[in-house]
Amino acid sequence: DAKTTQPTSMDCAEGRAANLPCNHSTISGNEYVYWYRQIHSQGPQYIIHGLKNNETNEMASLIITEDRKSSTLILPHATLRDTAVYYCIVRVPWTGTASKLTFGTGTRLQVTL
Amino acid sequence: NAGVTQTPKFRVLKTGQSMTLLCAQDMNHEYMYWYRQDPGMGLRLIHYSVGEGTTAKGEVPDGYNVSRLKKQNFLLGLESAAPSQTSVYFCASSGTSGMGEQYFGPGTRLTVT
Numbered sequence: 693d694a695k696t697t698q699p700t701s702m703d704c705a706e707g708r709a710a711n712l713p714c715n716h717s718t719i720s721g722n723e724y725v726y727w728y729r730q731i732h733s734q735g736p737q738y739i740i741h742g743l744k745n746n747e748t749n750e751m752a753s754l755i756i757t758e759d760r761k762s763s764t765l766i767l768p769h770a771t772l773r774d775t776a777v778y779y780c781i782v783r784v785p786w787t788g789t790a791s792k793l794t795f796g797t798g799t800r801l802q803v804t805l
Numbered sequence: 806n807a808g809v810t811q812t813p814k815f816r817v818l819k820t821g822q823s824m825t826l827l828c829a830q831d832m833n834h835e836y837m838y839w840y841r842q843d844p845g846m847g848l849r850l851i852h853y854s855v856g857e858g859t860t861a862k863g864e865v866p867d868g869y870n871v872s873r874l875k876k877q878n879f880l881l882g883l884e885s886a887a888p889s890q891t892s893v894y895f896c897a898s899s900g901t902s903g904m905g906e907q908y909f910g911p912g913t914r915l916t917v918t
Contacts, residue, residue, distance in 0.1 A: 724904065735809070735895050735909030736848065779847065785905040792838070792863070793907060795847030 696780045701800040704774075710767040712799050714780030717761040722784050725756060727765045729776040730798070736779065739765065770803045777801070806831050809910035811896050817916045818886045826881040826913050828896030836899045837879035838863075838907065839871060841892040848895060854879055886917045 697715040704710040716725065727739040740747055740754045742763070747754045753766040767774055779798040809830045818824055828837065835856050840848040840863075850863030854873040868890060870882045879898075883890060893914050897907040 726906070733893075733912070735897070735911050736907075738906040738908065741904055741906065792850055792853065793848070795840075795849070797845070797847050 696782055696796060698778075698780050698796065698799045700797070701802065703802050703804060704767075704770045706771055706803050706805055707769055710770040710774065710801055710803070712765040712767075712778050712780075712801065713762065714764070715762045716780070716782045719760050719782050720784075723782050724785055725754065725763045726781045726783065726793070727752070727754065728779045728781065728793075728795075729774075730779070731773075731776040736795075739778075770801075772803050772805070775801060775803045808832065809896055809898055809908055811894075811910040811913050813913060814911070815914050817918065818883075819918055820887060822886050823882070823884050824886065824915075825883075826894055826896075826915075828879045828881070828898075828910060829877055830879075830896075830898040830908070831877065832898060832900065832908065833876070834898035834900045834908075835876075836901075837873065838897040838899075839869070839879065839881045840895045840897065841865065842895060842912075843892050851881065851894075886915075888917045891915060891917045 724741050724743050726741040728736045730736045742754045756763045777798040777800050812827045838853040839851040842848045849865050852871040854860045857876040860871045872880045893912050895912050896910040899907045
C-alpha cells in the first residue's frame, strides 16, 4: 500500500468547510484513496473512497488531483460532532485475501464555535 | 441491525491471566479483523479472517490467538497477558461486495497490570 502524508492537526470554525489534505505521491494505478475518521474513544468510521474521479456522498466530498498524487477530503459545513481524527488510506481494494487497512496517525480536526 | 458488537467493553487483567474478546457481526460479512490501538497511534492489524474456519496473521500477531468457528463471530484470545498488551482493541468486518470498506465495533479497553 502506498504511503500517505497528512498534517498532524487542523482547526475549523463551525459552519465552515473543513478541507483535509493528503499526499500520496507513490500511489499506484490500481490503488484507491479511502478516508475514515475516529471520533474520540469510538471505532473508526468509513467516510468515502475514490479512484480518480471526484466523489461525493452524504458525509463528504473527495477531490483527487489529476495526477492522483494528492487528495482533499471536504466536510462542507463542519459541526462540533465532526471533531475527530481523520485517516487517509491508499490501497488496492482486494488483494485476493482480505481488504486490510493500514492506518497512520491521521489528522486531528478540531471544530470550534 | 446492531452492526459490529464487542464484549466486554472494559477489562482489567493481571499479568499472566488469560481472556477472550468476542466480536459479533450481523451483516453476513465474510471478512473480519482484529486491530489494536495504543495511545497516540493509529490502528495496527493483529489477525484477520477471510471466512468461517480460516484465520491469518496481521502485522502484530505475537501473544494473540484467534478463532472463527462461526461466520458471525471472531474471537481474540490472550493466553498469558502482558502489560505490553494494554491497549484498545477494535474488531471490524467487511463484505465481498462493495469496495472493501470496513465497519468497526465500539472497542474493548484492556488494561494489564
